[in-house]
């Protein structure tokens with residue numbers, strides 16, 4: 001449904017002089033999802049977000065945000081969007097509380113400043129001037145401005161960079177809560193495990209293009225799963241079962257470590273377990289796992 005699409009990017013190109021930083025990107029962000037844009041350094045993520053935010057105009061292709069061209073309809077979109085850029089534009093002389101209050105007076109959205117202070121763990125820094133905050137504290141304050149008043153669309157460029165693990169986790173919890181209350185979130189991150197556990201959909205960008213995109217199962221399904229097990233040498237007198245999705249199966253030098261790459265994880269794991277069960281064979285150190293985002297990320301980088 002049209003109304004479900006919050007951001008629609010089609011054949012988007014943007015160059016810095018002659019260098020194509022965004023080189024034909026198609027991307028759709030749907031209402032109520034957390035969409036993580038991942039990619040190598042210099043892949044074009046920030047430039048893409050800046051085009052979504054309307055700070056830059058496309059060289060060619062289109063960007064539609066909530067049905068509008070963000071470069072032309074900035075004042076229309078501003079009340080509906082929250083943004084966090086890589087470099088905060090905070091006013092150094094203001095205190096944390098004053099910053100939030102000022103922001104509240106500039107936006108049409110309203111929020112509970114005390115609750116927000118608690119959420120970003122800056123209650124104890126309430127009267128501290130921005131210039132005296134640590135890097136992570138500034139980042140959290142900047143995040144608070146982006147989510148102020150729970151905007152319909154929140155765009156976050158590397159929101160967790162520079163935060164300690166506990167603050168990162170809290171920030172992600174807040175992002176999840178915002179998603180659950182109806183906000184749509186587009187963010188970039190270099191923390192693949194976090195994206196893997198929290199994003200509804202991801203895209204991996206490399207050299208200005210989207211290499212792979214989709215729901216997590218779709219993206220993880222682009223690489224084979226892996227089953228490994230130590231099989232007693234004596235058990236190999238019986239032939240291994242036929243594996244339905246096997247792409248590659250290898251046994252190590254001693255003939256005892258089975259490594260099976262498969263596109264049918266559940267079926268082939270079942271076949272291996274039945275084979276072992278029927279023969280009374282004990283499989284040692286059995287593991288079965290889907291490819292991780294990190295693995296897919298590395299493949300994307302290596303392929304070009």
Ligand SMILES: Nc1ncnc2c1ncn2[C@@H]1O[C@H](COP(=O)(O)OP(=O)(O)OP(=O)(O)O)[C@@H](O)[C@H]1O
Nearest residue numbers: 016017019021039040041042043044045046047048
């Ligand atoms: N103002 C600029 N002028 C010229 N080139 C730029 C400018 N900003 C970015 N670039 C180049 O465009 C490419 C894409 O940059 P961008 O910041 O969009 O990448 P990114 O994916 O966000 O990277 P990172 O993960 O390192 O933040 C890079 O090669 C970068 O050097």
